[in-house]
Amino acid sequence: MNALMPLIDSAKCQGCGLCVEICTCGVLTMVDGMVTARNGGKCGWCTMCELVCPTGAISCPFEIVIEDID
Amino acid sequence: MAIQTEFLRKLPYFSGLDSSAIEAVTKYVFEKKAERGERLALEEEPSHALYFVVSGVVKVFRTSADGREQILRLIRPGECFNEVPVFSGSGNLASAQAMSPVVLYGIRKKDLETIIQTYPQVAMNIIQVLSRRIQELVMLVEDFSFRHVSGRLAKILLKYVDHAVATGGMKLTQQEMASMAGTAREVVGRALKSLETEGAIRIERNRIVVTDRRKLEAIAGLY
Numbered sequence: 001m002n003a004l005m006p007l008i009d010s011a012k013c014q015g016c017g018l019c020v021e022i023c024t025c026g027v028l029t030m031v032d033g034m035v036t037a038r039n040g041g042k043c044g045w046c047t048m049c050e051l052v053c054p055t056g057a058i059s060c061p062f063e064i065v066i067e068d069i070d
Numbered sequence: 071m072a073i074q075t076e077f078l079r080k081l082p083y084f085s086g087l088d089s090s091a092i093e094a095v096t097k098y099v100f101e102k103k104a105e106r107g108e109r110l111a112l113e114e115e116p117s118h119a120l121y122f123v124v125s126g127v128v129k130v131f132r133t134s135a136d137g138r139e140q141i142l143r144l145i146r147p148g149e150c151f152n153e154v155p156v157f158s159g160s161g162n163l164a165s166a167q168a169m170s171p172v173v174l175y176g177i178r179k180k181d182l183e184t185i186i187q188t189y190p191q192v193a194m195n196i197i198q199v200l201s202r203r204i205q206e207l208v209m210l211v212e213d214f215s216f217r218h219v220s221g222r223l224a225k226i227l228l229k230y231v232d233h234a235v236a237t238g239g240m241k242l243t244q245q246e247m248a249s250m251a252g253t254a255r256e257v258v259g260r261a262l263k264s265l266e267t268e269g270a271i272r273i274e275r276n277r278i279v280v281t282d283r284r285k286l287e288a289i290a291g292l293y
Contacts, residue, residue: 021170
C-alpha cells in the first residue's frame with residue numbers, strides 16, 4: 001500500500017542516503033543510487049526521513065480527518 | 071584513517087584558508103566513530119571538542135523535565151555541533167545522539183584556540199557561523215512562544231478537516247504545516263503533541279484525527 005509509505009520524489013532525490021541511514025524500520029533502501037520505500041507496513045511514520053532530507057524529496061503526509069462519532 | 075583535507079576545505083570554518091593552512095589544521099583534527107543511538111553529548115555536561123559530521127546524521131535535542139524530547143536540529147554531513155559550549159566554556163546546551171553510524175571530525179578546545187591564533191581568518195569564519203546560528207535560534211525561540219504555534223496549527227487543521235469532509239480526503243506533511251504556520255518543521259511535531267495532550271486531536275500513525283472540534287476551535291482562538 002503506497003499510501004502507508006513515505007513518498008519519494010525521484011526528481012529531487014540526490015541519492016545521498018541519509019534517510020536510509022536513519023530509518024530504524026528498514027523501510028527505506030537504496031536501489032541503483034535511488035531511495036526506495038519497501039514494506040510500508042513496518043514504517044512507524046516517525047517522519048525523520050522527511051526531516052533529514054536535504055532536498056525535500058521525501059514526504060510523509062498525514063490524512064486529516066474528523067472523529068467518526070457514530 | 072587519514073583526515074580528508076578536501077572535506078575540511080569545504081567547511082565554512084576553514085573557508086579562505088590556503089592549502090598549506092588546511093594541511094596545518096589537519097594535524098589538530100581527530101576522527102571519532104559512533105554507532106546508531108550512541109550519545110555524543112549530554113545536556114549540562116562540559117564539552118571539550120567541536121565536532122563536524124563527516125558521514126551519517128546526528129540529532130541535537132533537549133529533554134524536558136517530564137522526559138519529552140525536542141529536536142533542535144539534525145546535523146548532516148558538513149555541519150557541526152558543540153560549537154557554543156566549546157567557546158563559552160559552559161556545559162552543553164543540548165544533548166547529541168547518533169541517528170545512524172556516524173563518522174565525526176573533532177577539534178579540541180585548546181587546539182581550536184591555537185588554530186584561531188595562527189589563522190585569524192578562522193575567527194572571522196566562526197563569527198559568521200555563530201551569527202547564523204544565533205539568527206536561527208532567535209527564530210526558534212520566537213516559535214517556542216508556543217501557544218502561538220498551537221493556535222496557528224489548530225486553525226490549519228480545522229480548515230483542512232472541513233475541506234476533507236467536502237472533498238473526501240486531504241493530506242498534509244509536517245513540512246507543509248510548518249510552511250503554512252510560518253514556523254520551523256521541528257516545532258510542528260511538538261505542537262501536534264501539545265494539541266494531542268490537550269485532547270483536541272489524536273495522532274494515529276499517518277492520520278491526524280480531530281477528536282474535539284470545539285476544543286480545537288478554542289485553541290485556534292475562533293471563539
